Amino acid sequence: MGIYSITESAMAGLNIAQAGILTTSQNVAGTSVEGYTRRNANAIMDKLAPNSLMLNGSSFAVEGFTRQYSSLLNGQLLNQQAKSSYSDTLVQYTQSVDSLVADKATGLNVALNDFFNAVGTYAADPTNKAMAGAISGTANAVAQRMTGMSTLATQLQSDAQKGLTDTVAQVNTLLPSLADINQRIIEANSPGNSAPSADLLDERDRLLSQLQKLVGGQSLINSDETATQLAAGMPLVERAIANKVTINSDLEHVALTFNLQNGPDKGFQTTVQSLDGGQAGALLKISNEFVPAIVRQLDTIALALVKVANGAAQSAAGSATNLAIFGFKVGSTTYSSLATGDRTANIRSIASDADMTSLYNDLASPANLMTANGLKASNFVSVAPSNFLQYFTGAVDGGAPLITSSKANTLQQLSTVFASRASNFVNDVGVQVATWKNNQKADTVVMANLKDQRDSISGVNLDEEAANLLKYQQLYTASTKVLQAGNQMFNTLLSIMN
Template sequence: MGIYSINESASAALKIAQAGILVTSQNVAGTSVEGYSRRSASTIMDALAPNSLMLNGSSFAVEGFTREYSSLIGAQLLNQQAKSSNSETLVQYVSTIDSVIADKSAGLSSAITEFFNTMGKYAADPTNKALATAITGSANVVAQRMTGITTLVSQLKSDSSTGLSDTVRQINTFLPALAAVNQQIVEANSPGNSAPSADLLDERDRILANLQKLIGGQSLINSDGTATQLVGGLPLVERGLANTIGINGDGKSLSVSFKQSNGNITATQTIQGVDGGQAGALLTLKNEFIPKLEQRLNTAAIGLVKVANETIVDTDSTSAPIRIFGFKVGSNTYSDFNDSRLTVSVPSFNVSTEVDVKNLYDSLGSAAQTETATVTFKALTAGQTVIIGGLTFTAGANGASAVQVANAFASLAVGDAAGTINTRKSLGTSAGGTFTSGTLAGWSTGGPSSEYVAFTSTSSNQNVTNLSASGTGVTPTISTWKEGYTGNSVFISNQLIAENFLSIAPTDPLMYYNGGNLLNPKISSANANTAQLKSSLFGNVVADLVTDVGVQVATWKNTQKANDTVLANLKDQRDQLSGVNLDEEAANLLKYQQLYSASTKILQTGNQMFNTLLAIMN
């Protein structure tokens, strides 16, 4: 082997050492970067090395850099991050309300039990003013406990809405970032470039991990290295094009707005079933967990008002008798379900048996079921009657320029082609309220043909007359829906709900007696005893509430533990392949430093030999 080949080999070894020191330094620095994948330098040491001048000789060369990565483990890790984030979010949001409801000493159950026990004691001695005072005291405790729980539920509802909005904002930040990385990967694969850098691929995976934590879905790595993010089968990012996520007008579902390359939105479609990541958890709370809590609490509140107030026979003031419980709605306090001030009359109902309580509970179902239907104005002729979503519509004379809406329609909303709900406009409470085309934003002559006017009502049979498309210049549709309330949904319409529940029991014990005469109690012994016998009904209602919350939260906690265990195992597997071991890197650094030192010595020796040879020749 000649001096020339010795120098070339040493030079190649020097490059190998430099490459090794470079990747080792990168690996050490990468330990502080989440999602960093270890790099290694690939070398050749044989006759095929590009600097080998002899067929039977050997030499060295840096072939390239390798990103240590497993696509299988990476895909499994992404999917598991969505599950772990989902269960973690659920447990985080409900931990407070779980501890309060499960607290026997400060919970609603103990307060209701004490109230009915007091009624039982009073039944044995209705002339005892101290026991009458105890009724007021125990009623106040029930109201305080109910207020405490409903406040937590309201806070949970508010936090869920705020969290969902914040999650959507974060998602819409990561989507264009992923599209930008995809575009850089495409450019790196273009002719003249070798391949995308490892840093670029790591950034791609970091963004995908964040998206999985936020919304879940499917993260696909394409053959060219770009990523596609799907949710419910709908693309959020496809190579260099990013769509946007939005919250629908109902606040309980998400939609995808599809964009063109110029940024214009072409269509919007609701995502059917978001069950992963933070967004999936928050939608579960809003659509399932919170409505069930409200349903249980509303059942207890309405039942308490019914049972407690029916024990009173007040001959002192038949126009404004004393009551124990009621509902504060605006400036009005309702303690009688036959109150003429109620917006919608309440049909008679009983709370005497388990069946009665179950029927009341079932009737208070939240707006989970929705009936929708659409019909164009022009499909109706004068006098024609159609039923849409349970509502009856009668068309007026052809050519009418306005839509007259019956009294029960409380509000009107306008939506655009993308399905976005704009500002809600009230029609007022007077019968025959009128909406004229062109008076609301989003509804104008010559606008998109897919615009619609939506009338919302919880009633089952209302009339709309003079239904016409005249003057709009488009082909409008009327879209109606009614919430999934049944039976006694009038409680919801009147806002006779747990959130408005309060104690109105008299503070003066003499008010429990007609004319202040202790021998003429307004709550008879028989009525008090009847009320006390119904305590088991409310015990079951509250027990069901505790069970609903406790079992669900326990399930989520167990799921979280399982998901965290799987996630930790997958991270360990990834770290074994892609992670950086500082001890190993320290050994590599020492090896490459020694190679660097040996290479420089060989070059120095070769240079000395060459100089010596020149000196001899001279």
């Protein structure tokens, strides 16, 4: 090998060592950056150096820098990010509801059971004022638990809507950023430019991961390395074009606004009630399905209680005195009697669990006017008298009871119907939250496995980088010595010739 070939090989070694040291330093610095993808400096066979002083060249050279990246793993990781964020959000928002609904101190089951037990005890001796007083006490407890559950559902709805507003604001911040990165990637691919830098591609993936966490959908990497983010099958970002997400005035639906590149007045909107994964998808699920189901269960129990309890209380034959146990306070008016023209007059008869189910279905109908008129759990109150004499005609000692023994027995026999409905309510909430918790655990395991697989390819191992740094330092030192030896040989030859 000629001296020129030795020099060329030594210079190639220096270049490879410098490139290796550069990538190693970048990798070490990247350990603190989320989503950083490890870089490598690739050395390739350039051409065999002929054994001739006439033709010379190095046998290897630096091809370039590459990201240690798996598009398959990255796609799986993005999809799983949306699923994990979805289940995490559901559990985070609903775990307090689950514990309070099932808690004996705050739940509705125990209060309803106490009320019907008090009615059953009263049926054995309807002239006993203490027994009548027990009805008032337990009725107050039922009303407190009912309004407490209703307030909890209202707060959950408010939290979900506020969370959705914040999530959409974050999404609309990220969409233009991703469109800008796409534009820079397009420019880097234009003739005369090199390929997009690894930093650009890392930032692209980082933004996609954040969007998947927030809004779910589908992330696609195009052939030119730009990204497309879809939601409900529609593009939120298409190369350098960023669209927008808005929330309808009802705070229960998300509107996607498209074609903003034609001007804000030329875009079109499409409204969706659900999103596939992400925080926004979970919050829509809570706001549009979970909370309305809780509220409808509570409204059903409240309406049925007013129907059966007040029907028994106003049953004394020949009595002109009205007695009510429960009612709905709408504004300054309390509705409790079942007189003609009252808003409660269209509540169906309650005699079985089938009747409760029918009432529950009625409340889902757009034609339902009961809850629209304020006859709902949030307005449910106890109107049972605090003066126990009011349970009797004339509100004096010795008066006839306004709730007869037979009517009290009939009411008490409905306890199983209400117990079943309340138990179903607790079970529905508990099963739903438990399902979400199980999904969260499974998603956490899958996410951890995918991250481990990604890290095995793209992650930075400091021990490995330390070994690489030592290797490149030795290569640099060796190449330098080769150059020094070649220089000495050249000087020696010159001195001989002179």
